[in-house]
Amino acid sequence: MNHIPKSLERVITELSKFPGIGIKTAQRLGLHVLKSSSDDIYSLANALKDVKDNIINCEICHNISEQSPCNLCEDPNRDKTILCIVENTTDILLIENTGYKGQYHVLGGVISPLEGIGSEHLYFKDLEEKAVKFKEIIIATNTNIEGDTTGLFISKVLSKKNIKITRLSRGLPVGGHLEYVDEATLSRALSDRVHFDD
Numbered sequence: 001m002n003h004i005p006k007s008l009e010r011v012i013t014e015l016s017k018f019p020g021i022g023i024k025t026a027q028r029l030g031l032h033v034l035k036s037s038s039d040d041i042y043s044l045a046n047a048l049k050d051v052k053d054n055i056i057n058c059e060i061c062h063n064i065s066e067q068s069p070c071n072l073c074e075d076p077n078r079d080k081t082i083l084c085i086v087e088n089t090t091d092i093l094l095i096e097n098t099g100y101k102g103q104y105h106v107l108g109g110v111i112s113p114l115e116g117i118g119s120e121h122l123y124f125k126d127l128e129e130k131a132v133k134f135k136e137i138i139i140a141t142n143t144n145i146e147g148d149t150t151g152l153f154i155s156k157v158l159s160k161k162n163i164k165i166t167r168l169s170r171g172l173p174v175g176g177h178l179e180y181v182d183e184a185t186l187s188r189a190l191s192d193r194v195h196f197d198d
Contacts, residue, residue: 008034060130062106062123064089078103081135085127085154087142090179095140098187103134110146111153119153128157136164138190143168 004012008030016026033041057063058070065071072078072092082102086092087110095104107122131137139154141147155165168190 057106061104062108063092063104072104077101080133082138083131083134083136084138084140086140087147087150091140094179094183094186095190097183098190100190102138105130107141107150110141110150112146112149122150124154124157127154131158131163132161134163136166139165139167140190141167 011033012023012026012030015021015029016023021029054066055064056066056068058065058073059068060073061070063070063072079102083105084095084100084102085105085107086095087107089106092104092106105123105127107124107127109117109122111117111119111122137154137158139151141151151167158165168186
């Protein structure tokens with residue numbers, strides 16, 4: 001890319017680090033940045049800075065928020081007897097679209113021995129402590145090996161605590177990720193959830 005000005009090349013390089021953004025898309029976005037007004041670009045730059053400066057993890061559910069506890073944890077209209085365990089914040093955004101009104105716990109990933117990620121690298125410690133406050137735990141991990149391994153680990157840890165443990169029904173594609181599932185399928189999987197050991 002030696003024919004491209006260094007400042008634009010730097011923008012393209014940085015944009016290409018985003019997931020799903022290849023070099024050609026990064027080039028198109030870089031050229032769009034160049035053609036955009038200074039006000040628009042400074043506004044974008046400030047928004048990106050604000051995200052890094054202001055977003056934190058909720059001390060209760062580990063969701064992203066600008067305050068802790070987050071709005072979901074503080075909402076008095078949510079069902080305090082059901083806890084939905086998800087891998088990441090993006091899963092909350094999807095599950096919220098189904099009409100679910102319980103509580104959440106974000107793990108921050110999944111157990112993956114091949115990548116050296118064990119339960120100690122995730123938000124498991126406080127999960128065990130707070131799980132006893134709920135009548136039902138919904139395990140909403142992805143339907144792949146890592147998600148199933150993580151779900152099984154959670155189920156074994158919590159099985160001694162006299163809590164109903166369920167998982168999303170298997171209408172979800174095996175090996176799939178929640179972020180790629182349509183809202184109707186996810187809603188059905190949530191309402192048709194089954195005991196985890198089924």
